[in-house]
Amino acid sequence: MFNYSFLWRVNVIGKRLLYLRQFRAACIVGVVFANLISSSAQNSRWADPNDPTAKYMIDLEHQWTDADCNRSMIVETLLADDFLGTSPQGKLYSKQEAVERSKSGKEMARSCQTYEVKVHFFGDNVALLYGSESAIWKTAAGTEHTRKLIWTDTWLKRNGKWQIVAAQDMPAEDK
Secondary structure (H helix, E strand, O other): OOOOOHHHHHHHHHHHHHHHHHHHHHHHHHHHHHHHHHHHHEEEEOOOOOOHHHHHHHHHHHHHHHHHHOOOOHHHHHEEEEEEOOOOOOOOEEHHHHHHHHOOOOOOOOEEEEEEEEEEEEEOOEEEEEEEEEEEEEOOOOEEEEEEEEEEEEEEEOOEEEEEEEEEEEOOOOO
């Protein structure tokens, strides 16, 4: 007599293999689809020199550097309310602290200069600006020293308005 239970087991195993193949194919399609979505969501590009948004941001960066020399209050509009920066000394500071420092007038510089600034966009609402600057500062003792900084500023476009949400300044060697 022929054992039909054996055929039933072969049929079950065959169905399981078919399900596994279908599951594997679905996983592959899912991974490919997820990669396509994530790569398109993170499109990045370096700004063209004639890009009007990049020019606007660079102009505001120049104004922020110049604020140390002319006591401009550009930080009130340039920095987002939730801004957090890292000073060249490694201390964190908020927008409120930056505004208070500008208003105090205790520190004043001259010969403020912004050098080359590069703009890297990440999608339509985020940009990183990389640049450097220098200024001549007067100490409390009356001596002057040149301070050069290399910086990275993170810009975010919210409600149609570009503002800096984070900044990091680092001392640069005088060459």
